[in-house]
Amino acid sequence: MSEDLGNGLTLSGDAQFAFNLDSGEGALQGSALRTITSTLALSGDFGTVVAGRTGGARAAWIKKYDPFGGFGVAGALAVTGGGVGGGEDYANNVVAWVTPELGLTGLKGLLTVTISSASRCRKTSATV
Numbered sequence: 001m002s003e004d005l006g007n008g009l010t011l012s013g014d015a016q017f018a019f020n021l022d023s024g025e026g027a028l029q030g031s032a033l034r035t036i037t038s039t040l041a042l043s044g045d046f047g048t049v050v051a052g053r054t055g056g057a058r059a060a061w062i063k064k065y066d067p068f069g070g071f072g073v074a075g076a077l078a079v080t081g082g083g084v085g086g087g088e089d090y091a092n093n094v095v096a097w098v099t100p101e102l103g104l105t106g107l108k109g110l111l112t113v114t115i116s117s118a119s120r121c122r123k124t125s126a127t128v
Contacts, residue, residue, distance in 0.1 A: 010043045037090065047108075048098040055090050 002012040016036040039052035091114045099109040 008044050012041045012043065014039045014041075039094075045100065047100045050094065050096045050098070052094060053090060053092045054094050054096065 001014075002010060005011055015038045017033040018036055019033050035053060037052070037054055039050050039054050041048050041050040043049075091112075093115045094112055095114075096110060096112040101108055
């Protein structure tokens with residue numbers, strides 16, 4: 001979903017869920033669904049700020065360029081030995097900033113901060 005807030009700002013959200021086709025269960029026994037992503041994002045001239053459970057840059061790249069979205073027996077990960085869904089990194093409690101395009105090259109930067117709910121340990125990473 002996406003909503004134009006005016007003044008060059010856009011609020012968007014994403015929620016993706018999955019279940020096991022064999023058993024109908026989610027990641028935990030007895031649960032109906034498992035959460036893949038659930039995010040809210042605010043975009044503007046400053047770039048995009050994203051908060052929630054989100055995939056890393058590798059997951060986004062796989063889904064963008066793999067005709068099977070990284071899933072299934074013919075997905076890029078399955079063919080290369082990564083297994084179905086293997087190699088897609090997701091993190092909870094993420095706050096990320098994606099820069100606007102830098103210069104004419106289309107290059108963007110990504111800065112993320114993740115606070116683990118279990119250990120209250122802060123992890124920071126940057127990607128260009």
